[in-house]
Amino acid sequence: MSQILLIGRDGQVGQELQKTLAPLGNVVSVGRPQLDLTAPEQIQRLIEETAPALIVNAAAYTAVDKAESEPALAHAVNAAAPEQMAKSAQALGSALIHISTDYVFDGSKSSPYLETDPTQPLGIYGESKRAGEVAIQQVQAAYPDLQYAILRTAWVYGAGGKGNFAKTMLRVGASRPELRVVADQIGTPTSAAEIAWAIAALAQQFLQPGAAQPSGIYHFTNSGAASWYDFAVAIIEEARALGWPLAVEQITPITTAEYPTPTQRPAYSVLSNQKIQPILPAPPPQWRQSLRQVIAELHRNLSSN
Template sequence: MKRILLLGVTGQVGQELQHTLAAVGDVICVGRDQVNFEQPDSIHQIIEELHPQLVINSAAYTAVDKAESEPDAAIAVNGTAPGMLAIAAEQVGAGLIHISTDYVFDGRRSSPYQEIDATNPLGAYGRSKLAGEEAIRAACPLHLILRTAWVYGARGHGNFVKTMLRLGAEREEIRVVADQIGSPTWSRHLAEAIADVAPHLSAETAGTYHYTNSGVASWYDFAVAIFEEARSLGFPLKVDRVVPITTAEYPTPASRPAFSVLSLQKTTDLLGTHPPHWRQGLRQMLVDLRSI
């Protein structure tokens, strides 16, 4: 059993990882009260003190639009801190698993992005996450960077599913962008994949991987599915019309990739299993949400 240091324990992935990693090792959960990623000097101290064999970083600055007005904060958390984590992990001989994002790509393709495809982030958030990837690769050879996309969960901070449920209980009509395509990913499935991949981390398997739920959807498709599944489970909903709109009709401070579907073949080959379909994850998340 490995000693595992888990960072970012209050987020929607971090909360799930606390459970999924229990079968993998002795998990030490560290929150912002012990390590503040905006003051990353504390990172070396905690790793030297705990001397983990594996560090898993699920902490991140995820406010995509806010990052446009405070890029330094995004870089500190998503770029500088992961680099310092990598240096500290390498110094104690630990491996590092780090969660990254589809936003490192520009979304101009029409086929799934492979791990080796050129990156070209469109905004400050994507640039900060790419900086974190590059810093990790430079400092810690025994790393696994896992890019994911469109993550939602029953626990942690707000997400698209929770926002749709709130709006669906308040409004009869909701307008949702239909020209951005990706793969919705349940945080528990992502956490289970990280727990599955952790024992496989070695010099031979180290590198960059992609993990999302399988299948593709637009935000509009996702919203329609949320309301269908939620209504079947008895969630109180007022909405009766979901209207597809274009990205141009819903301007945001940050540009988002129009197509950010990630190839899952490399991860599937490593784990020997294909990720569940996003619709399956959605229904399971809603059942979970009802029980909270």
């Protein structure tokens, strides 16, 4: 069986990847306690010791606003660490799957972003993630035998991991009668489980002898588009349909200007799934369909706690 190294096993996507990668090989999964991503020598040593056929990196510095005050840390985790993974992968002949973000774009488009569209991050987090993409591409430019895929995704939420927009809406909605949510940023809510499903499809291609090797950047999200307001309304509707105890009576759409944050976010960051489509076993589900599944899982967890 192929050896697969999963880095970032405890994050939202990492937890789901533990499930979807398991059938594809012998998965060695590490989290922060086993690997500090700010220490490139630890990354190199772990990859050499594991000698994986495939490395999947689901770890990242994901605190979008906090990154503005911790740029060096964001760059270390989101750019220097994946660069080291690419170098070590190349040296050992391993393939590398890395995850990036819609926040590499400035949001000035009004139709879904393609992989070839110019990037223009609006904040430190997006800049650091873009720097990670470029670093991997530069290793490949120097060593064309490096096999890699970068999956850009967006608006990630799931039942696992520490926190996300859906969990926040449910927590706040449990005690407050009104939620005020930004309605002028458009993207695609994407469940961590679907991302793990898409990454498993890429992984399978890398691991299957004779299969066409994935290459370069791929966009992947659930299907459809929504504002944060639309997403909040759907979260509350789905939870309420399951009998979730909620105090919220009204969800009010507000503008980004009414909810200032340290980092500017793209007004529009829908990603086109066109390039990755032929690699997937089925079209990506509509975001609302995946949301229903995640809320059901959260509800089961709520009931069993």
